[in-house]
Amino acid sequence: MAEKCFTVLDLLDLDLKEHNSLNLRCIGGRKGLTREISIPDLNRPGLALSGFFDSFAFNRLQVYGRGEVAYLRKIEEDGKVETIRQMFTYAIPCCIFTHNLVPGEMFFREAEASQCPILQTDLSTAEFSARIMRILSDVFAPRQSIHGVLAEVYGLGILILGDSGVGKSETALELIKLGHRLVADDVVEIHCVSGNILMGTGANKIIAHHMEIRGLGIINVTHLYGIGAIRDKKQIQLVVKLEIWDASKNYDRIGTEEQYMEILGVNIPKLEIPVKPGRNIPIIIETAAMNERLKKMGYNAAREFNKNILKWIESDNARAVYFGSEDII
Incomplete structure (x- = not known):
């Protein structure tokens, strides 16, 4: 029951x-x-x-x-x-x-x-x-509320997480300015549909499309950017966690090892993006969205790169062995 x-x-x-x-x-x-x-x-x-x-x-x-x-x-x-x-x-x-x-x-x-x-x-x-x-x-779908921002980027639902003050809302605001859409800011209510689909929406319909920008206050995204800048709900297909750059931490530089975050029993692809001055986080998230869409279409750039490197190494070693051997008459 x-x-x-x-x-x-x-x-x-x-x-x-x-x-x-x-x-x-x-x-x-x-x-x-x-x-x-x-x-x-x-x-x-x-x-x-x-x-x-x-x-x-x-x-x-x-x-x-x-x-x-x-x-x-x-x-x-x-x-x-x-x-x-x-x-x-x-x-x-x-x-x-x-x-x-x-x-x-x-x-x-x-x-x-x-x-x-x-x-x-x-x-x-x-x-x-x-x-x-x-x-x-x-x-009756299982539900969970998460502190974060949900945006639609190139048709992909991206849940942006991170500690308070890391820049989640500012990143989402820049994405909206670039033509993408806001689903919810601050609190995202997630419910699991059909056992394997996570749908996200604002926890409160009245304040769902408002954003809190430190130093500026509360803004109404609908009034500022128009009705085309928002949507009521969206399937969550990628999680992006923003964190302050830690020089002692080894961040993934190739992308062959995929990470996942479990929400309501469903594993969602997850990226950890370090934040520091000079990094254009919205552009990185846009690229991540397009890259994720390519993966869903069957093309994985990191794996393809790794495969090409291995082929190059093998062919290079083969040439070295061939040209380095002495001809026996």
Whole structure:
């Protein structure tokens, strides 16, 4: 069971637009809107309506399409109240009717008596099921908040980390000026989708696209650089950790050994970039983004360089052996 507390009222209050909109409205059982949705899954209660309650998945959202509503009408015509009454003895989160369908008076009466919410949508059953599963998967995804900056650079989601004062926000500001986009500054909320995709967004929508620049204060990126300089969420595909240059530390100069950072059980490629006067960090991050895209396309510059060096050494040694040997007559 999911630990997140998410109620039917929360489902109705979700700010969903366009292809995510569920078009839900409550048509009965309003007293039960505080019922908790604990499992991100659906159930079509056809067997339960026929009186078979073994393995009844009552703790899921109960979706009623045209088939279930037609059967409900037959039950009511036959006066089989006991089946409907028995179904509502279970702690059902809510009943959702698609195609703008409406249950009969008997169903309404039993739902009101058990304080079970009845919701309605104009979407088809197949379309509603696809949308609600996508939304519930996002709502119940594991989450973690990280102190850092998330930006989109050349289409790649880059999470910039580092100690306070190292220059994360200033780097992100320069990237925005170069035409890239800000997702979140200071606190990035990360959630894992489908078990292997990390999506990052601002922890607070009101302040997500504001930045704190020391010596300047709070700035509104949207107002300064336009709507094209921001986006609400982005998949995290690369982690860049900024740190003050340490002369005693050996930094990777070739790039053959790849590092990873584990976030919510997912390994993300990680780069450690030392910061010191004279280094153009935004340009380095731009280059890192393009290099990472090349890697995803199957080309690794560091490995290719290493391979060419080995070939050169082998061929050079072969020539030395050949020309250094004495001809035997």
